Amino acid sequence: MSIKRLVVIVGPTGCGKTDLSIRLAEHYRAPILSTDSRQFYRGLAIGTAQPTPEQLRRAEHHFIADRAIDDELNCGSFEVQALARLEELFRRCDTVIAVGGSGLYVKALCDGMDDLPPADARLRVELTRRMETEGVAALAEELARLDPRYYAEVDRCNPARVQRALEVCLQTGRTYSSFRTGRRQPRPFLIVKIGIDLPREELYERIDRRVERMMAEGLEEEARRMLPYRRLNALQTVGYKELFAFFDGACTREEAVALIQRNTRRYAKRQLTWFRRDDAVRWFRPDDDEAIINRIETCEN
Numbered sequence: 001m002s003i004k005r006l007v008v009i010v011g012p013t014g015c016g017k018t019d020l021s022i023r024l025a026e027h028y029r030a031p032i033l034s035t036d037s038r039q040f041y042r043g044l045a046i047g048t049a050q051p052t053p054e055q056l057r058r059a060e061h062h063f064i065a066d067r068a069i070d071d072e073l074n075c076g077s078f079e080v081q082a083l084a085r086l087e088e089l090f091r092r093c094d095t096v097i098a099v100g101g102s103g104l105y106v107k108a109l110c111d112g113m114d115d116l117p118p119a120d121a122r123l124r125v126e127l128t129r130r131m132e133t134e135g136v137a138a139l140a141e142e143l144a145r146l147d148p149r150y151y152a153e154v155d156r157c158n159p160a161r162v163q164r165a166l167e168v169c170l171q172t173g174r175t176y177s178s179f180r181t182g183r184r185q186p187r188p189f190l191i192v193k194i195g196i197d198l199p200r201e202e203l204y205e206r207i208d209r210r211v212e213r214m215m216a217e218g219l220e221e222e223a224r225r226m227l228p229y230r231r232l233n234a235l236q237t238v239g240y241k242e243l244f245a246f247f248d249g250a251c252t253r254e255e256a257v258a259l260i261q262r263n264t265r266r267y268a269k270r271q272l273t274w275f276r277r278d279d280a281v282r283w284f285r286p287d288d289d290e291a292i293i294n295r296i297e298t299c300e301n
Contacts, residue, residue, distance in 0.1 A: 004090045004189040007296055009099040010106055010275045011196035012268035014207040016286030018051055020196060021099035023289060025059035028095040033082060034063040035100030035109055038237055041069050043226060046219045047239040069229050079108040103274040112185030120171050127163050139166050147175040155270060160233040192299045194292055195281040204265050211261045238263045
């Protein structure tokens with residue numbers, strides 16, 4: 001039997017992961033599975049940098065704009081659905097390319113999720129109400145008291161993660177960190193992790209130019225169409241939050257663009273911190289195709 005291989009491309013936003021994934025897909029005649037937690041949704045093509053129509057024609061893609069904005073796909077559900085899709089794809093392909101910068105979704109796909117307790121419906125309703133009235137900062141402050149370890153590493157701009165961690169603390173009387181065992185679930189395929197990065201100045205310049213390009217392509221109009229859904233988790237992300245603040249009169253358009261650029265750079269830094277903790281990732285420039293393919297061909301674990 002031929003070895004089934006999942007090539008996982010990770011790295012900060014704006015570094016060239018999508019272009020590389022398509023070149024590798026063409027090289028291996030492989031489909032692409034997205035691990036970007038925002039690219040799953042229709043209506044967010046510009047702000048989430050979904051592959052362009054031309055890129056979609058060049059390679060077969062999965063989990064790109066395949067669900068409505070209010071059809072949330074959390075990490076646990078993604079793990080189940082993505083593994084089922086991989087089982088289908090591996091029946092006809094020896095290699096699948098996974099690409100995206102959402103660390104928890106990459107972890108769910110490669111390692112499995114920790115065994116967290118099921119949600120308490122009443123507590124979730126209460127915390128959702130508090131999130132809407134008090135804001136994410138207030139819940140994050142409470143999380144800092146109950147679980148300082150997880151507070152130090154959580155993306156405190158992500159309301160869903162802050163709320164879920166606080167929910168577990170309040171529900172169980174234990175820290176959220178105590179449930180995060182880090183035990184890896186076995187997978188019936190070889191996983192090869194490729195990290196993409198650039199010198200910091202070059203990466204930040206690319207990010208700034210990409211934000212300007214997104215605005216020119218219609219990000220403001222896309223965000224206006226999403227205004228009725230602004231409370232959804234899918235829209236608690238860089239690009240939309242800043243424009244929603246502009247629509248509310250909290251800042252000027254120019255200030256919103258500058259904030260998107262700054263917050264995207266900060267997000268890229270957090271992504272790198274996350275992925276560099278994984279010793280299985282081997283790092284390359286996005287244009288070093290020969291070395292990347294050699295790593296894929298020679299990797300045994």
